[in-house]
Amino acid sequence: xxxxxxxxxxxxxxxxxxxxxxxxxxxxxxxxxxxxxxxxxxxxxxxxxxxxxxxxxxxxxxxxxxxxxxxxxxxxxxxxxxxxxxxxxxxxxxxxxxxxxxxxxxxxxxxxxxxxxxxxxxxxxxxxxxxxxxxxxxxxxxxxxxxxxxxxxxxxxxxxxxxxxxxxxxxxxxxxxxxxxxxxxxxxxxxxxxxxxxxxxxxxxxxxxxxxxxxxxxxxxxxxxxxxxxxxxxxxxxxxxxxxxxxxxxxxxxxxxxxxxxxxxxxxxxxxxxxxxxxxxxxxxxxxxxxxxxxxxxxxxxxxxxxxxxxxxxxxxxxxxxxxxxxxxxxxxxxxxxxxxxxxxxxxxxxxxxxxxxxxxxxxxxxxxxxxxxxxxxxxxxxxxxxxxxxxxxxxxxxxxxxxxxxxxxxxxxxxxxxxxxxxxxxxxxxxxxxxxxxxxxxxxxxxxxxxxxxxxxxxxxxxxxxxxxxxxxxxxxxxxxxxxxxxxxxxxxxxxxxxxxxxxxxxxxxxxxxxxxxxxxxxxxxxxxxxxxxxxxxxxxxxxxx
RNA sequence: GCGGGCGUAGCUCAGUUGGCAGAGCACAACGUUGCCAAUGUUGUUGUCGAGGGUUCGAACCCCUUCGCCCGCUCCA
Numbered sequence: 001x002x003x004x005x006x007x008x009x010x011x012x013x014x015x016x017x018x019x020x021x022x023x024x025x026x027x028x029x030x031x032x033x034x035x036x037x038x039x040x041x042x043x044x045x046x047x048x049x050x051x052x053x054x055x056x057x058x059x060x061x062x063x064x065x066x067x068x069x070x071x072x073x074x075x076x077x078x079x080x081x082x083x084x085x086x087x088x089x090x091x092x093x094x095x096x097x098x099x100x101x102x103x104x105x106x107x108x109x110x111x112x113x114x115x116x117x118x119x120x121x122x123x124x125x126x127x128x129x130x131x132x133x134x135x136x137x138x139x140x141x142x143x144x145x146x147x148x149x150x151x152x153x154x155x156x157x158x159x160x161x162x163x164x165x166x167x168x169x170x171x172x173x174x175x176x177x178x179x180x181x182x183x184x185x186x187x188x189x190x191x192x193x194x195x196x197x198x199x200x201x202x203x204x205x206x207x208x209x210x211x212x213x214x215x216x217x218x219x220x221x222x223x224x225x226x227x228x229x230x231x232x233x234x235x236x237x238x239x240x241x242x243x244x245x246x247x248x249x250x251x252x253x254x255x256x257x258x259x260x261x262x263x264x265x266x267x268x269x270x271x272x273x274x275x276x277x278x279x280x281x282x283x284x285x286x287x288x289x290x291x292x293x294x295x296x297x298x299x300x301x302x303x304x305x306x307x308x309x310x311x312x313x314x315x316x317x318x319x320x321x322x323x324x325x326x327x328x329x330x331x332x333x334x335x336x337x338x339x340x341x342x343x344x345x346x347x348x349x350x351x352x353x354x355x356x357x358x359x360x361x362x363x364x365x366x367x368x369x370x371x372x373x374x375x376x377x378x379x380x381x382x383x384x385x386x387x388x389x390x391x392x393x394x395x396x397x398x399x400x401x402x403x404x405x406x407x408x409x410x411x412x413x414x415x416x417x418x419x420x421x422x423x424x425x426x427x428x429x430x431x432x433x434x435x436x437x438x439x440x441x442x443x444x445x446x447x448x449x450x451x452x453x454x455x456x457x458x459x460x461x462x463x464x465x466x467x468x469x470x471x472x473x474x475x476x477x478x479x480x481x482x483x484x485x486x487x488x489x490x491x492x493x494x495x496x497x498x499x500x501x502x503x504x505x506x507x508x509x510x511x512x513x514x515x516x517x518x519x520x521x522x523x524x525x526x527x528x529x530x531x532x533x534x535x536x537x538x539x540x541x542x543x544x545x546x547x
Numbered sequence: 548g549c550g551g552g553c554g555u556a557g558c559u560c561a562g563u564u565g566g567c568a569g570a571g572c573a574c575a576a577c578g579u580u581g582c583c584a585a586u587g588u589u590g591u592u593g594u595c596g597a598g599g600g601u602u603c604g605a606a607c608c609c610c611u612u613c614g615c616c617c618g619c620u621c622c623a
Contacts, residue, residue, distance in 0.1 A: 004616090012558055012573085024596055024613045092623040099548060099620090106548075106620065198548085205623075225623085261548080261621045269622080338616095432583060440584065462581055489575095493583035500583095509582070521582075528583075 003338045006426050007266060009443070013502050015039065015422070016267065028263030028271035030415075035502055038453035038483060040274075040418045044253050046305060046450050047276045047412070048072070052251045063296055065289045068280075069248040071238065075230025077255060078221050083229050084206065085385035086360045093205035093225065093258075098175075099198040100188040109176065109200040111139045112189060115148050116169040119156040132156075134194050135186045137175065144172060155187055155194075176200075207257040207271075223257040228409060230254075231279040232357040235392060246394055246405050247290065249280035253414065265338045267415045268345060274414040279407055281394070284355070287406035288328075291352040295330045298350055298410045302332060302417070306448040307424050311335040313344060328352040332412075334420040347420055348412035355404040358392040421451055425503060431528060433493070445503030446526060449546040454504040455482040456542055459495050461511040463488050471510040474520070474535060481539055482546070500525055506542060508533075 010016040014033030018025040032040055055070040084090045096109035114137030121132040136155065138147040152166055153159070175186060175197075184195040191197075207223040210216070224230065231238075231250045238250055253276045260269050267273075282290045299314050317329040329351040333344035356373055360366050364383040366373040378384040395402045422445070431442035449455065458475045460467030468488050475486040485504070487495045492509065499507055507523040509530075514520055519532040522541065533541050 007615095008558060018614080021614095025615080027614070089623070097548090097621095101549085201548085258622090264616090433585080442584080459582095491583085491585060492581075493585075495584095496582080497584050507583095511582075523582085530582075 003266070003423075005443075006337070006422060009426070009501065010036070010422070028260060028269070030267045030270055035453040036418075039422070039447070039451060039503075040414060042451045042453070043305075043418050043421065044274075044276060044414055047301075047414075047417075048251065048253060050301060051249075051278060061293075061297070063293045065286050065293070066247065068282075069244045070278075071242050071244060071248065071250055073231055073234060073238070073250050073252045074254065075227065075234065075252060077224050077257075078209065078211065079224060079230065079233070081221050082385070082388075083233060083361075084222055084225075086365045086387055087229050087232075087357065088360075088365060089206060089222075089225055089229075090385070091365075096200040098200045100191055101196045101198060105188075105190050107139055107189065110174060112137050112175050113144060113172050114138065114175060114186065115172050117148075117152045118167040118169075119152065119158070119165060121155075122157050133185065135175070137187060137189050139189050148172070151187065151189070155192070205259050207259060225258045226256050226411070227252045227254045227275045227277045228279060228357075228411065231277070232361055232407075233388075235281070235358060236390065239394065246396065247280065247282040247286070249278045251276070251278045253277075265336070265345075267419050268336065268338070270415060273416075276412040276414050276417075278410045279357075280409070281405035281407055283396075284403060284406045287352060287354070287408065290408050291328055291350070294408050294410050295350045298348055298412070299332055302334075302347065302420075305421065305451065306446075307334060307420060309424065311424065315344070327354050334416075334423075336420065337423055345416070346413075347416050348410060350408070350410045353407040353409050355406055357407060358404050361388055362390055362392040363387045421447060431497075442497065442500060444500035444525060447503035447505070449505040452503045452505050453483065454485050454499070454502060455546055456506040456508055457485045457487055457495070457499045457504050458508045459486075459492055459510070460488050461492055461509050465512065466515060467510045467512075470514055470535075471508075474508065474510070474538065478539060478542070482542065496523065506545070508538065 007016075010033075013035055015036035017031045017033055019029035019031050020026045021031075052070050052072050057067055057069040060067050081090075084093075097106050098109050098112065099106050114135045116133060116135050118131060118133040120129050122129045134152075134155065136148050136151040138144060138151060140147040149163060149166075153163060156166070158165065175183065178186070181199045183197040186197055187194050188197050206225050208220055209223060211219045211221045231252055234250075238244065254274065255272060256275050257272050260271055263269050263271055278294075280290060280294060295314065299312075302312055311334055313333050313335075315331045315333055317331065329349055331346045332348040332350070334347050335343070336345045339345055354373070356366060359373065363375055364387040365376045365385040367376040376384040393402050393404050425445040425447045427444050427446045429442055429444075430439040433440050445452075456478060458471050458478065460471040471488070472486060475484060478484045485499070487498070489495070496507055503525070505525045507525075509521045509523065511521065513532075514535075518535050520535060520538070521530040522533045522538075523530045
């Protein structure tokens with residue numbers, strides 16, 4: 001399938017539009033049209049129902065260590081700024097970066113260290129040699145002096161034995177002290193010429209805003225880059241109010257915001273996106289078993305919703321790839337058609353976060369040191385980011401045991417899941433035409449009936465003989481239970497195809513026989529087969545076939 | 548952020564040297580037909596991505612900008 005065809009269909013039929021399109025669009029933002037909003041809502045409802053509402057806490061699910069409870073939250077998008085400092089997002093999302101025009105490399109501004117040196121620079125193309133004073137730099141943290149000397153030798157075109165001819169000035173310093181960010185005499189860490197570094201630019205990976213109508217920079221706050229933190233900071237509230245016992249999970253669906261450096265690939269990497277996240281709290285001794293359970297359960301959910309093919313896979317992260325807090329992470333990935341052959345894009349990450357989050361929000365931001373998490377200290381020895389000081393431990397009054405729960409986090413992208421379902425559903429096959437024995441190409445969306453924006457379309461075969469009246473009657477009855485459409489315009493074949501293209505799984509047609517025996521035809525999107533169903537039984541039959 | 552390509556009707560696209568902005572599909576109305584994109588007639592559809600410049604005259608040339616695609620970079 002070519003991605004452009006799906007994008008064109010999404011626009012033509014009203015699934016997805018570019019945000020602010022009449023003004024030329026806005027990179028990284030998308031609008032869901034009339035059908036798109038229905039599809040995405042169905043994705044979210046399926047998730048919410050399957051994970052939260054229909055969860056039976058009396059039963060032990062296959063693969064689960066025990067029964068467990070599930071509940072939900074809907075937290076604010078803007079939270080206390082300290083939340084993001086303790087979560088680690090502030091540090092990671094707030095760097096000044098500097099680019100090198102020559103090497104095309106990007107460096108963290110505060111990582112570049114260097115030293116002034118003067119030497120004899122041999123002129124190029126026979127030009128006379130001249131003495132030059134340059135600031136050579138490196139991003140090495142070990143053996144800085146050696147790295148700087150090598151950089152200088154290379155720049156001046158000297159051999160190691162001539163190193164003595166270089167005149168070094170005292171002290172290694174950062175380039176943050178240069179006035180007006182004038183780097184014309186600075187040699188970039190991977191550059192061969194001086195003056196190739198750009199001005200430092202702040203990479204605000206979190207969206208910043210100001211709280212209060214008269215607020216200033218002191219009142220800066222951030223739009224959340226993930227919904228998870230709202231659950232962690234409400235951990236005590238949920239335990240105290242919802243009568244839940246560990247192990248239990250809290251689900252949340254909501255918008256998050258990240259200033260992606262390169263928004264690309266349709267809605268895959270958007271700056272405003274929606275997440276479906278669960279934070280599952282359990283006893284540390286059982287956390288590995290729960291991690292396995294959630295990995296497998298979440299993978300199966302996508303399979304059940306229609307991503308059954310080879311394009312879906314589970315990938316366990318390598319040790320080196322793990323985030324600072326994580327003990328284990330697995331990504332559920334889909335081979336999106338816009339990615340190169342053999343590459344997969346993340347739909348959901350299932351992470352074992354240990355007790356990092358609850359402890360950080362209690363003690364202050366933690367860092368990993370060997371096998372344990374310790375409080376991160378600033379240069380002055382004080383905690384870098386102070387926590388809330390609130391006790392985040394849990395007391396199990398049956399086992400008489402107090403502990404800080406470990407957390408398993410299945411974090412899913414609602415927009416990415418929706419896009420994957422669309423990609424997987426896009427099908428082309430052959431269908432018969434009105435002309436005997438002839439076939440034509442048919443484009444349809446083979447969406448799971450639970451996800452389809454329209455569950456059924458109701459047609460009168462022709463616009464006479466009382467058929468429209470009966471069809472409208474059926475439409476009114478079904479409308480009470482599910483999303484249905486009525487269409488009487490044009491030839492019935494065209495109406496079928498139009499519904500195929502938006503993924504409607506069933507079409508109901510009132511024909512000449514209806515007035516005699518109160519039956520209609522029920523046509524299946526995927527097989528094109530028609531069966532006769534009594535009007536009285538339509539709702540029941542449809543509901544069975546949709547689940 | 549860098550390099551390359553692109554932007555014309557709802558969609559797919561044509562548009563000659565700078566000289567009246569087009570086609571197919573789709574869409575709408577009225578018929579005929581009556582179970583898989585059938586068919587007749589009629590009709591609607593445009594800031595040519597945006598802003599500026601050159602010119603008697605710009606979809607076309609120049610500059611700026613926004614967006615899309617590809618590659619690099621980035622992706623806690």
